[in-house]
Amino acid sequence: MTNMFKIQPLIAQSAIAGIANRKFCQQMIDLGAGMVTLGGFPADRLNFEASLKMEERGRMECIPPVNESRFSEWLIQNLLLYKRMKNQRTAVNLRIVNSDQITEKWLKSLDGKIDFLELNAHCRQKEVLQIGGGESLLKDLKKLNHLLTNISKSLQKTKIGIKIRGCSVGDKDALIEILEKHQVNYIHIDSMLKGKNIADIQLLQSYCSSTDIPVIGNNSVRCIEDVKKMLKIGAIAVSVARPLIKYPNFIAELIQQLDG
Numbered sequence: 001m002t003n004m005f006k007i008q009p010l011i012a013q014s015a016i017a018g019i020a021n022r023k024f025c026q027q028m029i030d031l032g033a034g035m036v037t038l039g040g041f042p043a044d045r046l047n048f049e050a051s052l053k054m055e056e057r058g059r060m061e062c063i064p065p066v067n068e069s070r071f072s073e074w075l076i077q078n079l080l081l082y083k084r085m086k087n088q089r090t091a092v093n094l095r096i097v098n099s100d101q102i103t104e105k106w107l108k109s110l111d112g113k114i115d116f117l118e119l120n121a122h123c124r125q126k127e128v129l130q131i132g133g134g135e136s137l138l139k140d141l142k143k144l145n146h147l148l149t150n151i152s153k154s155l156q157k158t159k160i161g162i163k164i165r166g167c168s169v170g171d172k173d174a175l176i177e178i179l180e181k182h183q184v185n186y187i188h189i190d191s192m193l194k195g196k197n198i199a200d201i202q203l204l205q206s207y208c209s210s211t212d213i214p215v216i217g218n219n220s221v222r223c224i225e226d227v228k229k230m231l232k233i234g235a236i237a238v239s240v241a242r243p244l245i246k247y248p249n250f251i252a253e254l255i256q257q258l259d260g
């Protein structure tokens with residue numbers, strides 16, 4: 001496997017739209033996270049419009065200005081992070097369904113400033129599903145394939161990862177085939193057991209044993225035993241989101257307990 005990547009410590013912060021801004025993610029880095037994920041952000045016209053609708057109905061979103069000069073300024077002000085340790089990694093979670101001029105701006109400005117573009121195949125907000133984005137991409141593998149081709153053409157230094165909602169995948173083998181073909185650097189799996197507030201460890205394990213692409217395990221990690229369970233079945237790292245909103249230091253506690 002040529003694209004194997006290392007993150008250290010093995011605990012990551014997962015995307016939290018509207019909350020995981022530069023300040024939040026810098027705090028995560030300072031607390032020792034192995035990887036932080038900015039966003040998610042809308043990164044094409046259709047997703048931009050979908051985000052405006054979501055914001056209108058009260059969902060917290062972070063919507064960059066599309067205007068050319070203000071956009072680059074915005075990116076610098078909102079995405080630049082300072083690592084504290086060599087193996088810490090930075091990612092930006094982007095919602096893209098149709099790579100266009102806005103996407104180009106994102107990719108051009110991101111390239112080399114961040115380690116990973118994390119393509120969002122996870123969101124299930126109705127406005128995003130209506131345009132065929134988020135987790136809908138998991139059922140439209142032709143579109144996903146096309147999107148990955150376009151995105152990789154525009155990135156020289158920043159690598160591609162993908163966030164998926166495990167329980168929404170239709171054909172797992174076909175999905176993995178596409179991700180391997182595009183040399184996607186990691187699969188970040190929200191392994192929520194459908195309808196429950198627990199992780200489906202068997203589902204996570206089935207990905208770990210089906211591909212050499214590194215898998216980041218996610219969902220309902222609430223104590224160190226949850227972390228260890230995911231690492232034991234082959235995840236290369238484990239991520240957390242919701243507990244960090246009210247208690248950011250949770251990430252430092254997990255890291256300390258894993259080391260100890």
Ligand SMILES: Cc1cc2nc3c(=O)[nH]c(=O)nc-3n(C[C@H](O)[C@H](O)[C@H](O)COP(=O)(O)O)c2cc1C
Pocket residue numbers: 014015016017039040041093120122123163190218219220221239240241242243
């Ligand atoms: C308010 C909120 C916003 C989120 N936004 C995103 C997002 O933009 N992109 C994404 O891939 N996941 C997003 N997620 C999902 C989380 O990254 C994570 O997969 C999910 O919450 C399960 O992990 P947890 O149990 O540690 O919270 C969001 C979750 C919450 C609660």
